[in-house]
Amino acid sequence: MASHMSMGEAHRRITEYLNRFVDVISYQDGTSLKNLLYLSSESPSFLALADALNIFQDANRVIKQADKYSQYAEIVAPLFRAMQSYRVGHLVESYQAFEKSANAFIQEFRNWESAWALEALYVVVYEIRILAEKADRELASNGKTPEKLKAAGSFLMKVFGVLAGKGPKRVGALYVTCQLFKVYFKLGTVHLCRSVIRSIETARIFDFEEFPVRDKVTYMYYTGRLEVLNENFPAADHKLSYALKHCDPQSEANIRMILKYLVPVKLSIGILPKKSLLEKYNLVEYSDIVLAMRRGDLRLLRHALEQHEDRFLRSGVYLVLEKLELQVYQRLVKKIYIIQKQKDPSKAHQIKLEMIVKALKWLQMEMDLDEVECIMSILIYKNLVKGYFAHKSKVAVLSKQDPFPKLNGKPINA
Amino acid sequence: MMNQGGVSDTRTTLDQKVSLEHTVDPSHAQAPSYYAPPPGSEPASWASYNHAQHTEPGPPGSVPQASAGAVSSSGATNIEYANYAAYPNNDPYGYGNTNYSNYYGSYQQQPNQAYPQQQQPSQTQAYGQPTGAYQSTGAPHQPISSFQNAGSYAGPASYSSTTYYNPGDYQTSSGGYPSANYNNSQTNTWNQGSYANYAHQYPSYTAESNGAYNAQSAPAPAPAPATSVQYQQDYKQWTDYYSQTEVTCAPGTENVASTSASNLVPAGYSAPNSQQVSTVQPSAPVNNVHEGYWKQEGQAFQNYNVSSNMQSNFQKPLDLYPASGSFQNQQKPEVPQQPYVPYAAASHQVTQTYHPSLPLPPPPPPPQTAAPFNSAQVNNVQIPTNPRISSNLPVSLPKNNNTTIGVTKPAYISVSLPKTNDNASSHAAAAADSSLKPGMLPKSLRGYVERALARCRDDKQMSACQDILKEVITKASTDGTLATRDWDTEPLFPLPNTDLINNDATTPSPMKNRRSPSRRTKSRWEPLPEDKPVEKQMSFTPNNVKYGGLVHSNERDKQVSTARPENKENKFSNLKFYIGNQKETNKAGLRPAKRQHVGDGRIGLNNGDSDSDSDKEQQSLTAYYAGAIALADTPEERRRRESRSKRFEKNHGNRAASNFAKTKNVGGNLYTRRASASLLANSNSLDEGPASRAVEDIDWDSLTVKGTCQEIEKRYLRLTSAPDPATVRPEEVLEKALRFVQDSPKNYLYKCDQLKSIRQDLTVQRIRNELTVKVYETHARLAIEVGDLSEYNQCQSQLQTLYAEGIKGQDMEFSAYNLLCVILHSNNNRDLLSAMSRLSVEARKDTGVKHALAVRAAVTSGNYVSFFKLYKNAPNLNTCLMDLYVEKMRYAAVKCMTRSCRPTLPVSYVAQVLGFQSADSSDEKGTGGLEECTEWLKAHGACLATDGSGEMMLDAKASMASLFMPEPDDAVSHGDASLAVNDFLTRSLS
Known part of the structure; x- marks a missing residue:
């Protein structure tokens, strides 16, 4: 590894880095500082520095040699260790060292009046998460319990605490929040998001709109997902739509991620997407479902769910999609109604249960009368069908006026 | 552990309060002496000591507070520890209480505490002779060699600088450790040599021993009970020890001091015995081996100092101690004096002083320090420091032996006493001691050692015992529990089997050192072996023993060095040690008899690999060290050390608590165990790196109980303490019990109770097999049948982990239950999603699971018709789980129907x-x-x-x-x- 580098060269690189580090802080140059901390960027200068550190084993001495270095020793020394370990692929150690460094950095950051170093802080926060994920992968592959991401989560909470107050640094809070979301979603500890959300949404000191756009989009995306899990469709719709609207149109991957949740939400409130949209963003797993809803094809819906079950379960939309079944029934009954209407408009509003059973049979869905009656009852109960059911005669009597109310963006009644 | 130990010690002392110093109790006269030898002894002398501490060296003895009574009074005075020195003088042999006087000037502070206690008794008696021998490094000559103890303390001081003791540790132990004092006084005291008194104290020890000890720390008593005769024997041994120890001290002046102290103490003891004394002194000269020891040890010490590895030091001492469990005091050095009291006092003072002495304290150097370990390096170091000492050491030791002769002899003087048979044992002991840092030996440890050795019938046994002791102490010192362990309550290990010892004479110690928790093959909680300590015959020859000792020390060094590197890298090695030691201690405590077995097993294991391992490690480490050395003194390093030392402070609270518990329940091993457990937990939280690894390395097997209960029925009682094997049923019985419960016509509450007790027994024995699965399944089914969801949930979560471990059972059936439970009772979408996504393809084909999934679909869509169809046709106990949801479903259905x-x-x-x-x-x-x-x-x-x-x-x-x-x-x-x-x-x- 970089054995070509001489001791002197290594020393020179290290000193150069230290000098830059010190200078950048004294000039309050956030962007440059950011670059000095951007470990996982794996930029050539970083790799070279890491090599230099590995050759020149005793960087700590260099740091201690001069006061101007040693004042930041608590940041730099562990940072160097993190780089060294990172370079040789010891990610767990790298994470641990980096967290120490980050802790020291936060202490400094706290003392800086202005928010000039916000960008650098972003990088630190980002690095913490990325390194923790990598470290966890390393731990898992060694058969150990991955726990670094969890540690990163609590570290980020600390950072959030530093930013969340009043003052110019508050702008950074949303970024940290988003990183926290990423951690929590990855860990499956979504419930931990609640406290962060509360402090963002209830604190009136700061207008949400003043946060940077990218953070707002990310924030809305994650909170939207949370609402999907809670099956709170109007709120989910609002948040995800906001994210979609403000998302950079160039970043198709992000748009796709948003749509992945927005489509089911929209379906749930009766709004179907165009086929072209699904195709453009490669969301074909939804196309059969949309088709089933258009056609009232229960079989197709079930088939589509079965086919993509794993994917839907993982993304957490399975249950949402499953609930589309009622809308499919509604569509089916509506079709029967339309056909009857064409045959005999005067009796169109009376739909015999047997008709429905027969229609389902065509779809190869075997159901007995009781079950179909139950479904009709539910449709009426949920206001997907207006009318009543006459048990004695086994006939569903539809209202003459708007027997199949549209959802129009409202969720199905509970 | 150290902490604990320390704490406990302190505690004990605290309780007595005063006692700390005095814990000593009168008996320990020595202690008293420290303090101020009250009345009798002349306060003045004390004062002088204090002041001069060092200066006075020789005199120490002079002060002689003479009578125990005086001592006690001194205790009252508290104030003057300084005097310690005094003791020695007085009575050289006479033990008489008086002697105390000079000992440690440093003590003075203590005031309150302990003194009173000291007074009590008899302390004096034993003391008698002051060993002049103490070599305080500083004032080598001071007659008071006896002081060495003090010296030893001082040693600590020196240590502190070296890192020897982790300051943190001391602090924690605070009371316990005199070391602190040492630090302060460090050199001075030591140098002074006034120590001589110590020796005296010891003597008194024997005499008083019982009473005094008891008074101070209940635990200690063990030794006390022993007849004076025993003591004498012990003393002899001690003397040897001491002498050796002294030697070590000598090498590194500072260290030397401490060592000397330790030596002195012994000397003191020996003095009483007269024989011993002589033997001791000679030892140095006499046995090359010894010298070798010393040197090695000395090196080790120095290394320690350098590295500042307190732990290592501690460990060594501990090893010895364990045997001597009786010693309450942590500090080994003092042991000799044992005067328990004084020690305790010393410890107090120490702590106090300690702080002040800040410089010393530099936190133990990080693993890096390892460098010091290298014997070569060490040697160098030592040489520079006290070239003379090293050479002298042997000599000085002899003086101690001479105790009988004259307390005041200068440390340097080398008395070449011919060793008696006793010496052999003493040598071994000495070796052990040497490994220990001089200053470090707690009195209680000494007591422990004495107790242990007192049991020995013949030389062979003695030497074997000594070996074991050495190991124990080494371990303890490695752990850092040396000072903190409550030696007074430490159970004695079973008497060694001589035959075994012979075979392993050369290897055992290394192995022991290396023991990591995982080495433990037996459970601490296993039933006690029946062996009686005395039974074994030892076939050892003194030489062998000695040899073994040497080897040990060498090995130790190696190991230590190897360990260090690990520390650097892993950080946790220390912890490991810690744990290991703790366990051992605990073990020993719980079942003294067991120890032997363990030891044997280890030896067997170790023989094969220990040497080669250590060699390899050493080699690989060499490079590392070079770097480490360079770093050792950097500010960063220092800071790290500090933070490390602080880590122990944090633990203090806990430790204190645990100690408390210990003191309260002398017999209560349970508490000890718990305390150690909590310590472990605590240490984790404190230091992420080491801790996490350490936890992984904990050998939970060793915490497992093996039941002996044959009752089939057993009521469930939530454990509030560690399980007692006598009430725990072994697996065969549990199987019967399960069948019994299954066939029982009694109601659910009865069955639930029985099953819970079965589960508990399984848990404490860590049985995780198909029987376990069966028990949980049975219980879960019963719980489902009666709708006891909370009990069911407990079983279900256990079952999930059991199935995940690959243990066979009805996992399909239970994943269906799990699904149903989530759907019907928790109503959490995320849980449901994850439960569903976890289902394997095979699971989806299972009838029960299919049914559960269908139920889920019916529930989410509100399809009551389908739900009740499924309800009627449910397989297994699915019906029962659905039962709990039926009411809700019906209500929703009727609402729906009436609406539509x-x-x-x-x-x-x-x-x-x-x-x-x-x-x-x-x-x-x-x-x-x-x-x-x-x-x-x-x-x-x-x-x-x-x-x-x-x-x-x-x-x-x-x-x-x-x-x-x-x-x-x-x-x-x-x-x-x-x-x-x-x-x-x-x-x-x-």
Whole structure:
């Protein structure tokens, strides 16, 4: 590894880095500082520095040699260790060292009046998460319990605490929040998001709109997902739509991620997407479902769910999609109604249960009368069908006026 | 552990309060001496000591407070520890209490505490002779060699600089450790040599021993009880020890001091015995081996200092101690003096001083320090420091031996005493001691050692014992528990089997050092072996022993060095040690008899690999060291050390608590165990790196119990302490118990109770196999049947981990239950999603799982018809879980029907659809179900009417508004019917 580098060269690189580090802080140059901390960027200068550190084993001495270095020793020394370990692929150690460094950095950051170093802080926060994920992968592959991401989560909470107050640094809070979301979603500890959300949404000191756009989009995306899990469709719709609207149109991957949740939400409130949209963003797993809803094809819906079950379960939309079944029934009954209407408009509003059973049979869905009656009852109960059911005669009597109310963006009644 | 130990010690002392110093109790006269030898002894002398401490060296003895009484008074005075020195002088042999006087000037501070206690007794008696021998490094000459103890303390001081003791540790132990004092006084005191007194004290020790000890620390007593004779023996041994120790001290002046102290102490003891004394001194000169030891040890010490590895130091001492468990005091050095009291006092002072001495304290160097370990390096170091000492050491030791002769002899003087048989043992002991840092030996440890050795019938045994002791102490010092362990309560290890020892003489120590928790093959909680300590015959020759000792020390060094590197890299090595030691200690404590077995096993294991391992490690480490050395003194390094030392401070609270517990329950091993457990936990939180690894390295096997109970029935009682094997049923019995419960006609509460006790027994024995699965499955099924969801959930979560471990059982059935439970009772979408995504393809084909999934679909879509169809046809116990949801489903269904159906619905239809069914399914129309349904509808506020044909009809429209969910009959205000008083009473009656 970089054995070509001489001791002197290594020393020179290290000193150069230290000098830059010190200078950048004294000039309050956030962007440059950011670059000095951007470990996982794996930029050539970083790799070279890491090599230099590995050759020149005793960087700590260099740091201690001069006061101007040693004042930041608590940041730099562990940072160097993190780089060294990172370079040789010891990610767990790298994470641990980096967290120490980050802790020291936060202490400094706290003392800086202005928010000039916000960008650098972003990088630190980002690095913490990325390194923790990598470290966890390393731990898992060694058969150990991955726990670094969890540690990163609590570290980020600390950072959030530093930013969340009043003052110019508050702008950074949303970024940290988003990183926290990423951690929590990855860990499956979504419930931990609640406290962060509360402090963002209830604190009136700061207008949400003043946060940077990218953070707002990310924030809305994650909170939207949370609402999907809670099956709170109007709120989910609002948040995800906001994210979609403000998302950079160039970043198709992000748009796709948003749509992945927005489509089911929209379906749930009766709004179907165009086929072209699904195709453009490669969301074909939804196309059969949309088709089933258009056609009232229960079989197709079930088939589509079965086919993509794993994917839907993982993304957490399975249950949402499953609930589309009622809308499919509604569509089916509506079709029967339309056909009857064409045959005999005067009796169109009376739909015999047997008709429905027969229609389902065509779809190869075997159901007995009781079950179909139950479904009709539910449709009426949920206001997907207006009318009543006459048990004695086994006939569903539809209202003459708007027997199949549209959802129009409202969720199905509970 | 160290902490604990320390704490406990302190505690004990604290309790007595004063005692710290004095813990010493009178008996320990020595202690008293420290303090101020009160009355009798002349305060003045004390004072002088204090001041001069060093200066006075020789005199120490002079002060002689003479009578114990005086001592006690001194205790009262407290103030003057300084005097310690005094003791020695007085009585050289005489033990007489008086001697104390000079000892440690440093002590003075202590004031309050302990003194009184000291007074008590007899302390004096034993003391008698002051060993002049002490070499305080500083003032080598001071006659008071006896002081060495002090010296030893001082040593600590020196250590501090070296890192020797982790300051942190000391602090924690605070009371315990004199070391602190040492630090302060460090050199001075030591140098002074006034120590001589110590020796005296010791003597007194024997005499007083029992009473005094008891007074101070209950634990200590063990030794005390021993007849004076025993003591004498012990003393002899000690002397040897000491002498050796002294030597070590000598090498590194500072260290030397401490060592010398230790030596002195012994000397003192020996003095009383006269024989011993002589032997001791000679030892240095006499046995090359010894010298070798010393040197090695000395090196080790130095290394230690350098590295500042307190732990290592401690460990060594500990090893010795364990044997001597009796010693309350942590500090080994003092041991000799034992005067327990003084020590304690010393410890107090120490701590105090310690702080001041900051410089010393530099936190133990990080692993890097390892460098020091290298013997070569070490040697160098030592040489520079005290070239003379090293050479002198042997000599000085002799002096101690001379105790009888004259307390005041200068440390340097080398008395070449011929060793007696006793010496052999003493040598071994000495070796052990040498490994220990001089200053470090707690009195209690000494007591422990004495107790241990007192049991020995012959030389062989003695030497074997010594070996074991050495190991124990080494371990303890490695752990850092040396000072903190409560040696007084430490159970003695079983007497060694001499035969074994012979074979392993050269290897055992290394192995022991290396022991990591995982090496433990036996459970601490296993039933006690029957062996009696005394039974074994030792075939050792003194030489062998010595040899072994040497080897040990070498090995130790190696190991230490190797360990260091690890530390650097892993950080946790220390912890490991710690743990290992702790365990050992605990073990020893719990079952002294067991130790032997363990030891044997280890030896066997170790023989193969220990040497090669250590060699390799050393090699690989060499490079590392070079770097480490360079770093050792950097500011960063220092800072790290500091932070490390602080880590122990944090633990202090805990330790204190645990100590407390210990003191309260001298016999209570349980507490010890718990304390150690909590310590472990605590240490984790403190230091992420090491801790996490350390936890992984904990050998939980060693915490496992093996039951001996043969009762099939056993009531469940939540454990509030560690399980007692006598009440735990082994696996075969548990199997019977399970069958018994399954066949039992009794009610659920009884079965639940029985199953819980079975589960508990399984847990404490860490049995995780198909039986375990069966028990949990049985319990889960029973719980489902009666709708006891909380119990079911416990079983289910256990089962999930058991299945995940690959243990066979009805996992399909239970994943179906799990699904149902999530769907029907937790209503958490995320849980449901994850439960569903976890299902394997095979699982989806299982009838039970399929059924559960269908139920889920029915529930999410609200399809009551399908739900009740599934309800009727549920496999396994799915029905039972669904039962709990039926009410809700029915209510929702009726609401839905009344909303959608017009004008009426026949109740018979409702009954059929909602699963109301009479028990006799032959009843075509289900009239039984009809009645039940009618009742149910009425209860929920439905409007019923009879139509023309006489059929009961549900008036949908009218019912829409009137439906309500009635309060369950058995509802209780606190929400859990099973907590109702009446129910509780019936339960307890049943």
